[in-house]
Amino acid sequence: MTVNQSQILTIVKVGGAVLEDEASLSSFLDRFVAFPGLKILVHGGGRAATKLSEKLNVESKMVEGRRITDATALDIVTMVYGGLVNKKTVAALQAKGCNAAGFTGADMNLITAQKRPVQQIDYGFVGDISKVNYEALASILSLGITPVIAPLTHNGNGQLLNTNADTMASAIAVAMANIFSVSLIYCFEKPGVLSNPDDDKSVISVLKPESYQSFKDNGIIHSGMIPKIDNSFVALQKGVKQVIITSASSLDINTGTKIML
């Protein structure tokens, strides 16, 4: 198999509750495997790391939804994201006939990052992405492999870094847009971005910068959804063809929220 610029590549990011429930995960992976064309899966795993921290009597320190990653927390996310979640997902995909392989940003030097500078908050071993090695990712795809990427990067000097999975997916999508026609799909336990959090039928079908601003102003879109949508706009501005936020159980790009410039 060879790759060329007209080929469609889909980056799918899955996180949260979907990863924690075996039935939800299996159902999502069935949809993922059935999804046509070349694809890359990016996963989170936040709550699993929190659970392991609790069992180890290590306090999970969060500021504005972001984990403060000291050396112990880094070991925990390396174990949970890079080991448990990543390898279980790969084994499950193999069983479903998808030739997956798990990677972090350190593997094949795929994603380098810089430790976030200390300003008001010291986030610890958290990495802000500096480069995605899209040639290396393309070489894996050219072997017929579906990469499964854990939200860990490295600084090139031996230091692993914890990196937000939504941002990873966006950065990978942007870099891969150099050589593919890229779609980015954020999927989670809801059917899309909702105008009423209690009504799963209230999916906002199209979100443009103006309507996004108004939903934010009204407090309808808030907290964890904001960086996801901000990452979506950045991806579109930098050459990604389409961004959809949709349900992990359907992975249906027609029923979710389409982000548009």
Add this chain to the structure above:
Amino acid sequence: MTVNQSQILTIVKVGGAVLEDEASLSSFLDRFVAFPGLKILVHGGGRAATKLSEKLNVESKMVEGRRITDATALDIVTMVYGGLVNKKTVAALQAKGCNAAGFTGADMNLITAQKRPVQQIDYGFVGDISKVNYEALASILSLGITPVIAPLTHNGNGQLLNTNADTMASAIAVAMANIFSVSLIYCFEKPGVLSNPDDDKSVISVLKPESYQSFKDNGIIHSGMIPKIDNSFVALQKGVKQVIITSASSLDINTGTKIML
């Protein structure tokens, strides 16, 4: 880069105390990076798994030096071997200029195994290797990547399995002998197989089946060294060109113990 049968490939297995001490590991990795030609690193990590089990108040059940792997123990080795040890090693190799990537047997369907049948002892989720996908490993090498392999396999039906790292290294060496001229190096904290465990200068320079039998009969070679040497003879019988047991700090194939048929 292309690969061909006359090319030399070295499989290096490292384990035990070397992995636990940061200075020993770094020194070993320097030697590994400097080692010429194509290479694959296979690592263990047993004591790190035991340490995490202790922190989680999970009892490590061992029978004859082998871990009994129930579901909780499997999660622990998946986190420690597949996550912590594997990714830290990859990040350290990247920092030393070696383009490494970490894998388990599930990734790229590299190594399939069968859950060990229950006889006198139920070892739990322990895998006996059925197939090494040497074409896939060769395809990674052909990208200029140095594989770093954690001692985990899968059964192809979604189940990860814990597999002895010495056996993994031997099975990989045998499979790769189909397309390369393969050397297998077991390295650890001692300079080789010793005739006197208290004297590091007592390295047995050559070990053949007859002398091995006599050392075993006299109790000089015992416990963990026996499966390592048994694996070495199997590798040689199945086409591996040379097997050496030597020091991780020197990785010197001339000063260790050479296993010969």
